[in-house]
Amino acid sequence: MEHGSAAVASSNIPQSTDILVVLRTFAGEGVVELDDNPPVKLAPATLLITEQHRLRTCRSRGSSWQYCWFEFAREGRIVEMPWNIALSVLPLSWEAETITRMISYLAQPDIFAHAAASALFAGLMHEWAIQVHEQPHRLRGLVFHAISLMQIDLAQPLCVESLAHTCGVSARWLRQAFTEVMGCSPKAYHTDLRLYQAIAALRMGRDTVAAIAQRAGYASPFYFSRAFKAKFGHCPSQCLRSHP
Numbered sequence: 001m002e003h004g005s006a007a008v009a010s011s012n013i014p015q016s017t018d019i020l021v022v023l024r025t026f027a028g029e030g031v032v033e034l035d036d037n038p039p040v041k042l043a044p045a046t047l048l049i050t051e052q053h054r055l056r057t058c059r060s061r062g063s064s065w066q067y068c069w070f071e072f073a074r075e076g077r078i079v080e081m082p083w084n085i086a087l088s089v090l091p092l093s094w095e096a097e098t099i100t101r102m103i104s105y106l107a108q109p110d111i112f113a114h115a116a117a118s119a120l121f122a123g124l125m126h127e128w129a130i131q132v133h134e135q136p137h138r139l140r141g142l143v144f145h146a147i148s149l150m151q152i153d154l155a156q157p158l159c160v161e162s163l164a165h166t167c168g169v170s171a172r173w174l175r176q177a178f179t180e181v182m183g184c185s186p187k188a189y190h191t192d193l194r195l196y197q198a199i200a201a202l203r204m205g206r207d208t209v210a211a212i213a214q215r216a217g218y219a220s221p222f223y224f225s226r227a228f229k230a231k232f233g234h235c236p237s238q239c240l241r242s243h244p
Helices: 093-107 110-134 140-150 160-167 169-183 188-204 207-214 223-231 235-242
Strands: 002-006 011-013 021-035 038-043 045-051 055-074
Touching: 021 223, 038 055, 045 093, 055 110, 093 110, 110 140, 110 188, 140 160, 140 169, 140 188, 160 169, 160 188, 169 188, 188 207, 188 223, 207 223, 207 235, 223 235
Parallel strands: none
Antiparallel strands: 002 055, 011 055, 021 038, 021 045, 021 055
16 A cells, blocks of 8 residues: 655556555545556545556546545455446545555564455445445444444454443444444454454464464354364365465
């Protein structure tokens, strides 16, 4: 991910067929040239999604261009939004803080910090998609605020009552909001966050199952393995064996 302000300049883009790019403009204007497409002009509060191998050059229009550049592998389910056109997406109240946290996480050598950055990016993509598809949801702000609080320290046990108090609502209301927006309870979502961060760490193959279990908030490797197998259908050790 790049984050910065570009003066009047242009750059050539390295090609990859497996990478998607999201370019978010905050201020100023930019121009991106794509294969088989007219140049895309990016005004403030716009978003561009494209395949990296289609990118040719990008440059600012005028004195400066303030933007964020995200790259991610084309794996799993991708939020559905139009590609190769400028999308109008208003800034979110928590967007700048979230991007700052992502940059901080990515600067750390810790695998779990990188997984947390990925989770925050997924939340951003989801919120941007809601704007693009004009599907406002009255509870989504509450739920995503609660998720951002969960992600501060996933190793700590989740107390729904304390989380709800911090969010300014009752525990019952928070549970109802999660069920409506995410289709599960806060505790179930918290468990999923832990396990997805754990499987990312396991695939890196740099630590033991016991160490990763502890960092994911499981005091016992046995309970971690049981929860992991219930979620993914296989034992954590299989990830280590398949990713030497």
